[in-house]
Amino acid sequence: MLILVGSRGREVEVGSGTFHCPVCDVQRPYKHRRVGRYFTLYFIPLFQIQKLAEYVECQACHHVFPLEVLHKKSFPDPRRILAEVGRDLESGMTIQQVQTKLMNTGLREDVASKVIEVTAGSQRKVCPRCGSLYAESARFCVKCGSPLYDA
Template sequence: MRRGRTARVLGSRTVWTGVGDGEFFCPGCGGDRNYQRLTGRRRFTLLGVPVLPRGETGPVVECAACQRHFGTDVLDHPTTTRFSAMLRDAVHTVALAVLAAGGTHARHTLETAVTGVRAAGFDDCTEDQLAALVEALAADTGRLFGPPCGPGLAIELHEALDPLAPHLAAPGRESILLQGARIALADGPYTPAERDVLTTVGAALTICGDDVTRLLAAARTPS
C-alpha cells in the first residue's frame, strides 16, 4: 500500500516548447501534415506539482493531426508533394539527357519521351518543347559539350537523381532507368552515347553495374 501511495505522490512531467514548424510526411497518419518541432524539460512532480528539474529531452516532431511524437529524422523524408515533384523532375531530366545523347531527329523517339514525361506529371509537355530544351542544352557548352555524358551532363543527372534514390524501392529506380532505355531504343539500338548516359543514370540511382546491364538488355527484348 505504501509503495502504491508513493507512486501516486511522486511522478515526472515534461513541459514542451515549440521551436519550429512546417509540413512533413507523418508516418502515423500516412500523409502530409503540419508539424511542430519541440524541445522539452523534464521535472519531478510532487502531488502533481513540478519541483526538481530532471534535464532536457527531445527535440521531437509532433504531428498537428495525430499528436504523436517522432524523432527528427522523420523530416528527412519528403512530403508526398515534394516526392512527386522530385520524381517528375527526375524523369524529365533523364529524358532530356537521353535525347541530348541520341538526338531528336526521330519522331518516334520524341513521342516516347513525351509519353514518359507526361506520365510523370508534366501534362503539358510537347515534342516541340522537348526538342527546344535539348537544343538549348546542347548550346550550353558549360554543361553538355564534350564526350558522351561529360561532366556537365553527369552533374545534371546526379543533381536530379541522388536526392530521389534513397526514397525509391528497387522497382521504382529500375522503372526510371527503363523509361530512359525505351526512349533510346525508339529509333534503333543504343548508341555509345546513349549507353553511357544510361549507365550514369543507373549509377545515380544506386543500381549496380550488373543490374544496369541486365535491365538495358531486357529493355531490348519485346514484351
C-alpha cells in the first residue's frame, strides 16, 4: 500500500484586531497571518514543520507589514500636533478642550500640557463668568460669551 506523504505551504489566520496602518495612516482592521510548511498525509496538513512567514495585513489597503507594526506605538507628526493646537486655541477652544483632544490622540496628560504650553505660552486668560481657561490670544469665552481678561 502506498502512503502518500509530503509537505505544502499553508496560510493560517492567527489573529485579528485593529492597528495603526502606516500606509492608510489611521486605525484599520488587520489580520495576522502565519504561513508555514506543513507535513501532509494524503494531502491533509498534519503539523507545521517550518515557519515560512508571519505578517500583518491591513484589511483596507491590503498592504502587508512585519509583526512589529502591532507593537509600534505610532504618534502623529509633532509639527502637525503643534500646528493643530495653535489653530484650535486661536479658534477659541478652551485649554481644557485642547488638552482633552490631545489626550484622546494618545498623549499622556503631562505631555499634552507641555505641548499646550509650548504653543500658547504660560499666560492664560480666565473667563470671569464660568472660569474656563484660554490662551492669551482668546478674546471671548466660547462657552458663555463673556469677554476675557488676563488671568
